[in-house]
Amino acid sequence: MRMMLPLLLVVALGGCATGAKQNPATDARAVDIKAKLSLSGCAPDMADQVLDLRNPALEQEAAFRCLQDGQLTTVERLLTDYRDRHDNPPNPDYSEYLLALTDFVRFELAEGDAASQLKAGRKSHDQLVAFVRKYPESAYRNEVAPRLETLHEGMARAEYRLAMTDIEKGRREMGASRLRYVVREYPRSAAAVDARRWLEQRLAP
Numbered sequence: 696m697r698m699m700l701p702l703l704l705v706v707a708l709g710g711c712a713t714g715a716k717q718n719p720a721t722d723a724r725a726v727d728i729k730a731k732l733s734l735s736g737c738a739p740d741m742a743d744q745v746l747d748l749r750n751p752a753l754e755q756e757a758a759f760r761c762l763q764d765g766q767l768t769t770v771e772r773l774l775t776d777y778r779d780r781h782d783n784p785p786n787p788d789y790s791e792y793l794l795a796l797t798d799f800v801r802f803e804l805a806e807g808d809a810a811s812q813l814k815a816g817r818k819s820h821d822q823l824v825a826f827v828r829k830y831p832e833s834a835y836r837n838e839v840a841p842r843l844e845t846l847h848e849g850m851a852r853a854e855y856r857l858a859m860t861d862i863e864k865g866r867r868e869m870g871a872s873r874l875r876y877v878v879r880e881y882p883r884s885a886a887a888v889d890a891r892r893w894l895e896q897r898l899a900p
Contacts, residue, residue: 725753737761742772751777751784758793765804767797788826788833795822799842802849809853809860816850851881855890871898 725748728741737760745757758773770793777790784790798819805812823839823846830836854877861870874890881887 721748721750724748725750728753728757732757732760737764737766737769739766739769742769745773746780749781751781751786755786755789755793758790762793762796762800765800767800770794770797788830788835791826791830792833792835792838795819795826796842798822799846802846806849809856812853813850813857816846816853820846820850847881848884848886851877851884851886854881855886858890 724744728745728748731738731741737757741757745754754773754777758770761767761769761773774790774794778784778787798815802812802815802819805815820843823843826833827836827839854873858870858873858877861867861873871894874894877884877890878887878894
């Protein structure tokens with residue numbers, strides 16, 4: 696499944712340098728990989744081919760396309776230890792931002808499975824907050840706030856759905872306790888409005 700991301704993510708790629716001279720054979724392999732990415736998208740077995748070239752810009756370009764295509768483990772394969780594998784590589788914040796987005800995409804793909812969405816949402820929240828703290832001057836920092844808001848709303852709604860499931864299955868007090876949690880921890884969310892309304896209507900003295 697292809698996940699379309701903001702155009703801002705593309706901007707850094709144009710300015711990336713490889714940081715090392717490439718020989719003609721390596722250049723030809725890089726061109727071939729780029730053509731495959733353009734025509735066929737991300738393939739899981741492409742990661743080893745890309746990493747073998749030790750071309751930081753190509754790794755980021757491939758990871759971006761793989762993120763669009765929902766090949767999240769391949770993104771992680773391409774960019775984990777990016778800074779350790781290269782000597783002063785370009786745009787390390789871009790690599791870490793793409794990595795932080797993998798669990799955000801997992802969060803979005805888990806819609807309909809409240810428990811899985813909460814798990815991915817918590818991990819994505821921690822990664823995005825860590826990214827902002829590590830790279831406060833990054834251009835991608837501006838992309839974090841709306842994503843955190845999306846996580847806030849989505850996780851609140853997932854908690855609300857779990858509460859309703861508890862109530863429907865006769866676990867009324869457990870469900871009510873989870874609704875109180877939604878109101879307390881996600882006060883600005885639409886789910887908190889619904890939770891508060893349920894508590895006021897059903898548990899009013």
